[in-house]
Amino acid sequence: ILNVEQSPQSLHVQEGDSTNFTCSFPSSNFYALHWYRWETAKSPEALFVMTLNGDEKKKGRISATLNTKEGYSYLYIKGSQPEDSATYLCASPGKAGTALIFGKGTTLSVSS
């Protein structure tokens, strides 16, 4: 069974701080790695889908990197803002076309 792990479980930073968190997944039979942001009382929102080793994707102040050989992805937020407060989920399928297995998420709280 595919195991997707995220750390830390929660994080509290001050406005303007930069932060990062980790998603770990088995490096064998890798297909894709998804990142989602889930704000309270809203729908989970896709941030990135990453497939290539060494890939780096960016959306505004948020970026992500992927290392499929060692089985991890980092999500970075530069200059955190209160509106970045959310739970960040990563997910990966065990096999092509099968269920996305989600990690438990990292809950980020940004204070102004």
Added chain:
Amino acid sequence: DTEVTQTPKHLVMGMTNKKSLKCEQHMGHRAMYWYKQKAKKPPELMFVYSYEKLSINESVPSRFSPECPNSSLLNLHLHALQPEDSALYLCASSQDLGTSLARTYNEQFFGPGTRLTVL
């Protein structure tokens, strides 16, 4: 329109009731998903529909019955549920080019969920 809508937002039902959850999208996505999310746990896949045909059933009990009447709609029919079925039920959709790899590589668009309480 990049929105996935779900109704109702909240549902309270008894163990003998029959109810349905509805999900709708107008993005032309041909893959649609039902997830169940319990408190402090990640979403868990229940069903996947591809081109209106059931593609994946993650060993879900038969008291949950999915239906995809057309490419925009996805229903989840509920009957004789148990209190442990209380959870947030999320619907999602994604592009599907008819291959399992296409579903793997495409982002999923989620609805806001239905909060279900079974008494």
